Amino acid sequence: MTYVAPLKDMLFVMNELAGLKQINALPGCEDATPETVEAILEENAKFCGEVIAPLNFPGDREPSFWHDGQVTTAKGFREAFKAFGEAGWQGVQHPVEFGGQGLPKLVATPCIEMLNAANLSFALCPLLTDGAIEALMTAGSGEQKQTYLENLISGKWTGTMNLTEPQAGSDLSLVRTRAVPQGDGTFKLFGTKIYITYGEHDMAENIVHLVLARTPNAPEGVKGISLFIVPKFLINGDGSLGERNDVHCVSIEHKLGIKASPTAVLQFGDHGGAIGTLVGEENRGLEYMFIMMNAARFAVGMQGIAVAERAYQKAVQYAKERVQSRDLSGSPGPVAIIHQPDVRRMLMAMRAQTEAARALSYVTAAASDAAHHHPDEAARKANQAFYEYMVPIVKGWSTEMSIDVASTGVQVHGGMGFIEETGAAQYYRDARILTIYEGTTAIQANDLVGRKTARDGGAVAKGIIAQIRRTEEELAAYSSGDLAAIRQHLSAASKALEQVVDFVVANVKSDVKSVFAGSVPYLKLAGVVLGGWQMARAALVARQKLDQGEGDAAFYTAKLATARFFADHFLSTAPGCRALITEGSAGVLALSEEQF
Amino acid sequence: MTYVAPLKDMLFVMNELAGLKQINALPGCEDATPETVEAILEENAKFCGEVIAPLNFPGDREPSFWHDGQVTTAKGFREAFKAFGEAGWQGVQHPVEFGGQGLPKLVATPCIEMLNAANLSFALCPLLTDGAIEALMTAGSGEQKQTYLENLISGKWTGTMNLTEPQAGSDLSLVRTRAVPQGDGTFKLFGTKIYITYGEHDMAENIVHLVLARTPNAPEGVKGISLFIVPKFLINGDGSLGERNDVHCVSIEHKLGIKASPTAVLQFGDHGGAIGTLVGEENRGLEYMFIMMNAARFAVGMQGIAVAERAYQKAVQYAKERVQSRDLSGSPGPVAIIHQPDVRRMLMAMRAQTEAARALSYVTAAASDAAHHHPDEAARKANQAFYEYMVPIVKGWSTEMSIDVASTGVQVHGGMGFIEETGAAQYYRDARILTIYEGTTAIQANDLVGRKTARDGGAVAKGIIAQIRRTEEELAAYSSGDLAAIRQHLSAASKALEQVVDFVVANVKSDVKSVFAGSVPYLKLAGVVLGGWQMARAALVARQKLDQGEGDAAFYTAKLATARFFADHFLSTAPGCRALITEGSAGVLALSEEQF
Structure with a gap:
């Protein structure tokens, strides 16, 4: 039932993919030195693992309850929330002026991941409070800010x-x-x-x-x-x-x-x-709500990654402990099921999707920081556009994959997975809300198609695809092995994504229903391609580190293999997905209401 | 919360795809005339809908409980099981000699589907009893048969x-x-x-x-x-x-x-x-158990189809009732969400998978009947081989898809889907056991790879692919429209399946772990291709009926559109899936145990 934060992967992504150093160099982000950030993450990991995670399973068995207008939260939640506020965790990304730590979103993001991995139910209270803070920061009067922000940021x-x-x-x-x-x-x-x-x-x-x-x-x-x-x-x-x-x-x-x-x-x-x-x-309420909703949507995406990581850790632990059947290549007696190829496949699928979504979301968080802090206006604009394109994908794709990952986690446990006391089933149940609240996946997909793709004629999307092409060029330096295989899949996948963007832009006015019939598949395709892109970037770094003999070889070989798996098993689905979007709407819309 | 058995589709599949007439012509199956069968199904539908289905939701809220060694089943279960036995439903497929109705498996199969759709929890008792009957029929002594069979078949x-x-x-x-x-x-x-x-x-x-x-x-x-x-x-x-x-x-x-x-x-x-x-x-226990397990595995596959159908019906009902947002092509006010393209897509995905799995399983049931009753030994053998190849696919694929369908059902309901009183969440929870018990999907996939594919060098699999090719030839008569699109996808998909079969046969000895790393993807691919094949056959019949102006045009146009959707959205994934099986094992097996 324990949760151990994947600090090594988090720091790798922050430093190597999301550009923590560049963010640290922005005005207003001076405190976020790599050393400070590492110390903060370690402290947060300790707090989440020791104080919050142990409340997760008991809180599911004996939930919060209502009586006569009052709600009593699950055992331990009150005390834990007090400790959370006192330690300053509510304030990580909020202004120093009102008692916060004023750190970049890139630093707050792994903290949010850890808190949610520790306890999705608990973490929702800070998550919604973050939203309220954001809305008041944006649209509140001076008096409202004075009255509310400090108390919200302190966790009071x-x-x-x-x-x-x-x-x-x-x-x-x-x-x-x-x-x-x-x-x-x-x-x-x-x-x-x-x-x-x-x-x-x-x-x-x-x-x-x-x-x-x-x-x-x-x-x-x-x-x-x-x-x-x-x-x-x-x-x-x-x-x-x-x-x-x-x-x-x-x-x-x-x-x-x-x-x-x-x-x-x-x-x-x-x-x-x-x-x-x-x-x-x-009459501008919806506009303000959208500001807070964008932050909340991003945070719900993090919830998906968080519960996926937790489910993965639990499945790995079980797969290492459960002894059953011999090794396929022969063994004197039964072995731990992690030796079975299909268990491997399931664990790799869980791991690869989680790592890809983590990388994509942290890179998105860094763009948000650059959008706020970059001295150059054009850079701010470009980063804001990147961030806005990514939010529905981080939300929609991370949460859709989290349901799949949590379900796979149950499967790894076999019969034990179906028994509530094992705990794997809780993640399967908990994850199921994530594709629904803060806008269903279809709502995210509408946003992606309408505001984020059609409105600028696909310009931002095409710009991102151009960035993927540059990664493909870097991969081209390797003519065989994992990186060559990754390049092949990434190249086909980015082409597929480009075709879909073209399809959306070309048809959204003339054939709106066909385009929206493919909106969720477009969102998922974008998630896979962009997540696969980040894994490809990670693989390049890992390969270079290994070639230079730097750092933790076990970590880098695992990263390479995981990126390869992601390419083979997920990027490979992109061309098929392209076809169902650009050519697959006939069957979607053919039936009359009565024929259902 | 009601369940209305899809009798029209059941009878269509039985008559047009599974060859009820031919089964009826076999010695020992004379009673199963199309008219009798239709009457039985109508009666069973009534019983399941009126007596069993209403117990499903209450049984989830107030489950069976244990006290001091005794188990008290959920309210109404005792009385319903008594009625079930007295009506003769336990005996549908069992010998007349011991009080059964002696009907073919093809007739018992829709009855099993209906019972499970009405109430998965309730249906498990008859399902396991069927297994015990089967085992005793196969291996029990005369005395054991006399002692037990009549009382089991009567439901006593x-x-x-x-x-x-x-x-x-x-x-x-x-x-x-x-x-x-x-x-x-x-x-x-x-x-x-x-x-x-x-x-x-x-x-x-x-x-x-x-x-x-x-x-x-x-x-x-x-x-x-x-x-x-x-x-x-x-x-x-x-x-x-x-x-x-x-x-x-x-x-x-x-x-x-x-x-x-x-x-x-x-x-x-x-x-x-x-x-x-x-x-x-x-020392022959496992062998006997396998006989009963094959029947039970097939029945669990039916459970998947059943819960998928139930989830689909519930989602359709909600989508027709819930009014929210305007129609994308314009409407004076908000409309029922079934007008939204993404809701359509979800409902079509649920429907298409359920219909495809139903068709595949009924055709499999018919093969079992022919394997038992055909006068010609070669035909018996061929049908037995077909049946045995299909069992792990019917079990594995139908249940995997049922989790996906039940999850989509929750999604259609939005926030209401996450509230237990709605009932959609129950299907999501119930379905989750189906890929685990009676052999996990990995166990089914091992069976498919080892006993069903590698052992005969892929002969049975290739024979089935040859049958698919004949369907492709029939489709070739249509040069445009739905049937042409279906043919294109089916042709690519059957090629992919063939390549996978070749890969399995060629590598199972030399590279056993790589082959088994792709075993579950092979099973799912086979499910999609074979399910898509049955939908293509259904589309051909529908097209012919429409061209001849025969029968229920609304049903046949819906069948055509559903087959088209299946081809566009599921068959289309086959080539990508082929690649991950034949080229995707590197990443699966690369990590050491410590790297997880």
């Missing part, structure tokens, strides 16, 4: 995102919650919000709800949605906690997984109105 | 398979349970068996355990395993129930899914010895 208070309503899930235009101005600068909110993660709990003194609602006479649809702060307890002029606000948790959901994370139904205004204040300007 | 008693022990899972050579001869023809058994489905319950008067054990001085390994009958209650000379035997349920497992099905840990002989009788000859 926590934050939530209130979007969904029973009739408004993926389609936020249907939001009905009302916000009525009181003439004193405050609003009274009335409505029901569902699926509110940590919408009620006992881990912090106050809960800061960020709520989408409509003011009177607001335009219909998404253009009439505003964002409000509605704290659980009102805040007095001196910053102390005042009256209980009129927002109440009427139930929490009985879920397939992440059971220790309370998912609340919140009633706003059943007893006179929940008092809130407007964030930013009226 | 039930049967179990006792293979697994804590140290002996996939590797039965490690079985340690001892059987000590008592000199009176009986044996006393001592040992622990785990994962015994319906090993204890309250649904029948007696439970007939079939148990693998070792006699004193038996050879080591699988050649020293014998099969025993150990009834829960001993049977008096007059057939009445006698003393309680020394086999006791010490606990049942807390599982991820199929919670209403009690999975028992059984102790044999803790109080003096469990009395059993030998089935067949000593």
